[in-house]
Amino acid sequence: MSGVTRSGVTSEDGIKIKVEQVYKIFGPRAPAMLEQVRGGMSKAELLEQTGHIVGICDVSLDIRAGETFVVMGLSGSGKSTLIRHFNRLIEPTAGRILVDGEDVLAMGPEALRAFRRGRASMVFQRFALLPHKTVLDNVIYGLVIGGAGKAEARDRGMQQIELVGLGGFENKYPSQLSGGMQQRVGLARALATDAEILLMDEAFSALDPLIRNDMQAQLKELQARLHKTIVFITHDLDEALRLGDHIAILKDGALRQAGTGAEILLNPADDYVARFVRDVNRARVVTIGAIADRDGADRGGAAGLRSDGRGFSGAACIDEKATLEEGFAMLAECDGPAIVTDEQATPVGIVTRKAVLQALARP
Amino acid sequence: MADSFPELIDTRALRIALDEGFDWVVVNYGEPLEIGFLPVLRLLTGMERVLQWLPWYVVLAALCALTYLAARSWKAAGGVAAMLFLVGLTGIWDAAMATVALMLVATFLAVCLGIPVGVGMSRSDSMQSITLPVLDIMQTMPIFVYLIPFVMLFGPGKIPALLATVVFAIPPVIRLTNLGIRQVDAEVIEAVTAFGATPRQRLLTAQIPLAMPTIMAGINQTTMMALSMVVIASMIGAGGLGYQVLQGIQRLEVSRGLLAGLGIVFLAIIFDRIAQAYGRRMQQHLHIGS
Ligand SMILES: Nc1ncnc2c1ncn2[C@@H]1O[C@H](COP(=O)(O)OP(=O)(O)OP(=O)(O)O)[C@@H](O)[C@H]1O
Ligand SMILES: [Mg+2]
Numbered sequence: 001m002s003g004v005t006r007s008g009v010t011s012e013d014g015i016k017i018k019v020e021q022v023y024k025i026f027g028p029r030a031p032a033m034l035e036q037v038r039g040g041m042s043k044a045e046l047l048e049q050t051g052h053i054v055g056i057c058d059v060s061l062d063i064r065a066g067e068t069f070v071v072m073g074l075s076g077s078g079k080s081t082l083i084r085h086f087n088r089l090i091e092p093t094a095g096r097i098l099v100d101g102e103d104v105l106a107m108g109p110e111a112l113r114a115f116r117r118g119r120a121s122m123v124f125q126r127f128a129l130l131p132h133k134t135v136l137d138n139v140i141y142g143l144v145i146g147g148a149g150k151a152e153a154r155d156r157g158m159q160q161i162e163l164v165g166l167g168g169f170e171n172k173y174p175s176q177l178s179g180g181m182q183q184r185v186g187l188a189r190a191l192a193t194d195a196e197i198l199l200m201d202e203a204f205s206a207l208d209p210l211i212r213n214d215m216q217a218q219l220k221e222l223q224a225r226l227h228k229t230i231v232f233i234t235h236d237l238d239e240a241l242r243l244g245d246h247i248a249i250l251k252d253g254a255l256r257q258a259g260t261g262a263e264i265l266l267n268p269a270d271d272y273v274a275r276f277v278r279d280v281n282r283a284r285v286v287t288i289g290a291i292a293d294r295d296g297a298d299r300g301g302a303a304g305l306r307s308d309g310r311g312f313s314g315a316a317c318i319d320e321k322a323t324l325e326e327g328f329a330m331l332a333e334c335d336g337p338a339i340v341t342d343e344q345a346t347p348v349g350i351v352t353r354k355a356v357l358q359a360l361a362r363p
Numbered sequence: 364m365a366d367s368f369p370e371l372i373d374t375r376a377l378r379i380a381l382d383e384g385f386d387w388v389v390v391n392y393g394e395p396l397e398i399g400f401l402p403v404l405r406l407l408t409g410m411e412r413v414l415q416w417l418p419w420y421v422v423l424a425a426l427c428a429l430t431y432l433a434a435r436s437w438k439a440a441g442g443v444a445a446m447l448f449l450v451g452l453t454g455i456w457d458a459a460m461a462t463v464a465l466m467l468v469a470t471f472l473a474v475c476l477g478i479p480v481g482v483g484m485s486r487s488d489s490m491q492s493i494t495l496p497v498l499d500i501m502q503t504m505p506i507f508v509y510l511i512p513f514v515m516l517f518g519p520g521k522i523p524a525l526l527a528t529v530v531f532a533i534p535p536v537i538r539l540t541n542l543g544i545r546q547v548d549a550e551v552i553e554a555v556t557a558f559g560a561t562p563r564q565r566l567l568t569a570q571i572p573l574a575m576p577t578i579m580a581g582i583n584q585t586t587m588m589a590l591s592m593v594v595i596a597s598m599i600g601a602g603g604l605g606y607q608v609l610q611g612i613q614r615l616e617v618s619r620g621l622l623a624g625l626g627i628v629f630l631a632i633i634f635d636r637i638a639q640a641y642g643r644r645m646q647q648h649l650h651i652g653s
Binding site: 084087089113114115116117118120121122124125126128129130131132141142145146173174175176189193199 | 548550554555556559560568648650
């Protein structure tokens with residue numbers, strides 16, 4: 001391994017995973033097809049003319065350390081293909097993937113195994129548990145093949161099992177658990193190796209809505225404690241908006257837009273993204289902070305709103321983290337603009353009813 | 364008379380060349396080969412002696428216990444006991460034990476060789492595309508053809524009989540090992556790889572265990588094929604029940620052939636039952652399937 005020390009070291013700019021112009025074409029003569037794809041041939045045309053399938057087309061991404069990065073897209077848009085590049089289950093036809101500044105594609109077999117054992121773990125859409133092993137043995141699988149002592153691995157495994165709320169089930173077999181429980185085993189297995197990167201390929205898609213809600217909440221809570229870098233794949237926009245610090249939208253293997261949920265909702269990059277996000281209930285997703293007029297704090301002062309230490313007389317205060325929906329009641333009460341505050345109750349901007357209505361209007 | 368097929372090449376010369384080539388192998392390597400296979404011969408004769416030395420009721424009890432352990436059914440165990448009792452009653456116990464010994468040793472060798480070959484095939488598409496037609500040939504070639512080279516190499520006796528049986532019986536275990544491993548859920552294999560398993564760890568912790576029910580079905584078929592080969596193998600000195608059948612043919616004694624034939628059928632049923640029940644239990648134990 002290079003001079004990079006392992007745990008938690010990121011390149012100075014805080015980028016954990018850097019994807020540079022990655023292409024993946026499936027088929028026997030993939031490298032030869034690259035020229036045509038670069039020249040702008042579409043996925044459908046390439047398939048029609050050569051029988052090769054474009055999996056990923058010129059994707060570049062920066063994923064920051066400690067964030068939850070969601071990749072979205074319809075079925076067949078290349079989400080699974082993309083995430084499998086990060087731990088090199090799939091090799092790109094062209095492009096680079098850097099983790100902590102280190103080129104994943106340049107790793108030899110030994111280094112790659114060390115990377116997979118210690119630095120990136122994965123949760124699978126269809127759980128992919130070993131049916132002949134107990135819950136505990138599944139959870140500690142990564143540790144055991146990495147050469148950890150049995151006793152130590154067991155301790156760590158039991159902790160993870162408790163963490164995901166499966167205490168008491170450690171000696172059951174996967175077939176004896178419900179889908180939601182199996183996926184929690186998958187999550188515990190991924191958490192057990194204490195990797196900084198968690199790759200989750202449609203981890204919750206196979207679950208029914210109620211359990212899915214629980215799992216999303218559980219993941220958010222875990223993330224607040226553990227600060228992993230999570231790459232989360234979903235085709236469900238609500239899930240993406242709920243979990244993602246940043247969201248990338250793929251279509252036919254190409255990146256259409258990447259940004260925060262609010263950015264994508266409020267400024268969709270193109271028609272496709274706009275149609276994609278059209279039916280979302282914005283009021284539940286967009287935060288007051290995202291539409292606040294940041295220069296407004298001073299103007300608010302100029303408008304005669306004065307702080308008396310406890311708040312602003314004559315104006316309502318809204319937390320910037322509140323969703324629009326949560327702000328409705330407050331805005332309905334006051335005639336003028338409302339003050340937007342951060343956690344310390346310091347004003348950071350103002351928001352008006354007009355701004356809220358504009359944000360709610362469909363593009 | 365219609366035109367006969369034109370003689371484009373001199374087949375006689377070709378055949379002579381083939382035969383001479385093989386003769387050369389026999390002359391030069393016959394002895395070292397025979398010495399090399401001595402341990403196998405010892406294994407076979409040792410097995411045969413032990414089975415024939417053991418009192419009949421011990422063998423009967425052991426097989427019943429095995430059946431009960433595998434099937435958890437008194438009925439199955441009782442059936443096995445009845446069939447073995449009949450075998451003893453008709454006076455072919457020793458011959459049956461010789462046959463069982465040959466079958467067990469042949470199966471053992473076939474499994475030891477077949478599983479690694481099957482694993483290799485599952486890993487490489489090119490090896491699979493070479494091996495599959497060879498297996499097809501092995502399974503369609505008339506059984507007697509196998510006997511010729513082995514008899515030439517070793518002379519009539521137990522070793523050529525055993526080796527011909529192994530060659531005849533090995534295809535199913537190879538095929539089904541390959542198939543079983545290839546059928547393992549791709550996402551599970553991906554998961555195992557994603558957690559940093561070496562190819563060896565992947566094989567031992569995921570592929571082989573998950574392919575086990577299929578591999579067991581292959582072993583079961585191999586056992587049955589080994590048993591069906593014993594009649595033919597007896598022609599070159601394997602002894603056992605097959606020899607009784609052969610004698611029945613030579614002396615035109617229907618009774619002798621029939622009794623020995625029934626003995627073979629009983630053995631087949633017994634070992635098939637045990638192997639299948641064992642396969643089911645393993646599937647349950649592995650929590651694979653329903
Ligand atoms: N091994 C493969 N060989 C050939 N084509 C493939 C292979 N894997 C994926 N593809 C193709 O690449 C494209 C992207 O597939 P991918 O599985 O990444 O989609 P996805 O976005 O994960 O879809 P889903 O939501 O259904 O899981 C598809 O057109 C698919 O046909
Ligand atoms: Mg997918």
